[in-house]
Amino acid sequence: MQAARFAVRRSVAGLRAGGCGSCSGAMLRRVPIKQEPIRIGSTAPDFKAQTSKGPISFHEFIGNDWVVFFSHPADYTPVCTTELGAFAKLQPEFEKRGAKLIGLSANGLRDHEGWIKDIEEVSSEGAKVGYPIIADEDRKVSWLYGMLDEESVKNIDSNPIPVSLRSVFIIDPNKKVRIIITYPPAVGRNTAEVLRALEALQLADKAGVATPVNWTPGGDVIVPVPVSDADAEAKFGSVRKVKPYLRYNN
Numbered sequence: 001m002q003a004a005r006f007a008v009r010r011s012v013a014g015l016r017a018g019g020c021g022s023c024s025g026a027m028l029r030r031v032p033i034k035q036e037p038i039r040i041g042s043t044a045p046d047f048k049a050q051t052s053k054g055p056i057s058f059h060e061f062i063g064n065d066w067v068v069f070f071s072h073p074a075d076y077t078p079v080c081t082t083e084l085g086a087f088a089k090l091q092p093e094f095e096k097r098g099a100k101l102i103g104l105s106a107n108g109l110r111d112h113e114g115w116i117k118d119i120e121e122v123s124s125e126g127a128k129v130g131y132p133i134i135a136d137e138d139r140k141v142s143w144l145y146g147m148l149d150e151e152s153v154k155n156i157d158s159n160p161i162p163v164s165l166r167s168v169f170i171i172d173p174n175k176k177v178r179i180i181i182t183y184p185p186a187v188g189r190n191t192a193e194v195l196r197a198l199e200a201l202q203l204a205d206k207a208g209v210a211t212p213v214n215w216t217p218g219g220d221v222i223v224p225v226p227v228s229d230a231d232a233e234a235k236f237g238s239v240r241k242v243k244p245y246l247r248y249n250n
Contacts, residue, residue: 039177047140047144051102051135061102062173066100067171070087070101070103071103072105076111079166084103089124104142105133109135116133199217221248223239223247223248223249232247
């Protein structure tokens with residue numbers, strides 16, 4: 001991808017000022033703009049959008065909470081239906097950890113309303129879809145957050161309505177992007193892993209530790225390398241030293 005990224009004309013300025021319109025001929029009128037990619041540590045871009053729960057300003061939606069923001073290619077598609085149902089089932093667990101859920105799909109509100117009924121019927125095991133789903137018909141938010149694949153960007157003239165990828169952004173109460181996960185459309189996400197990643201991140205922030213491979217809540221954690229042995233024992237008590245650079249605590 002060239003350094004200059006493509007975006008819908010008026011997308012960034014219009015998105016931040018006035019929300020999303022409908023998918024139309026304006027979708028085809030794109031100009032290259034220079035825009036820094038979103039990285040871990042970036043401030044999550046703000047935007048206004050219509051959702052299944054009403055209009056939002058994203059930074060106001062975040063407030064002082066954690067947010068798990070996830071995108072989907074389209075309504076009434078099989079993988080997306082299973083994913084949104086799984087997020088609905090786990091929503092209480094995310095809320096226990098101070099995290100809000102918000103989804104995005106490249107369809108309008110009317111489609112969202114009907115699709116949510118399907119999700120609740122076939123894949124949420126009785127759970128309601130209690131989180132908002134952004135109606136990103138014109139792909140403004142997808143452009144803003146880099147939720148489009150290389151082919152969609154390179155072949156924009158032949159593919160005027162690109163499909164959003166399966167992206168996840170975990171954003172902290174300071175509105176900083178802390179985790180980015182992206183899957184292609186054919187591969188469904190593991191919602192339990194998204195929850196685990198949130199828990200690992202929150203523990204790292206709170207306790208000043210790192211989590212090893214395959215960590216699950218209650219498992220051993222790693223003492224960061226810059227912490228001396230003496231400071232580690234004073235802070236954590238018992239420390240199991242495998243190598244000078246690999247020390248565990250539970």
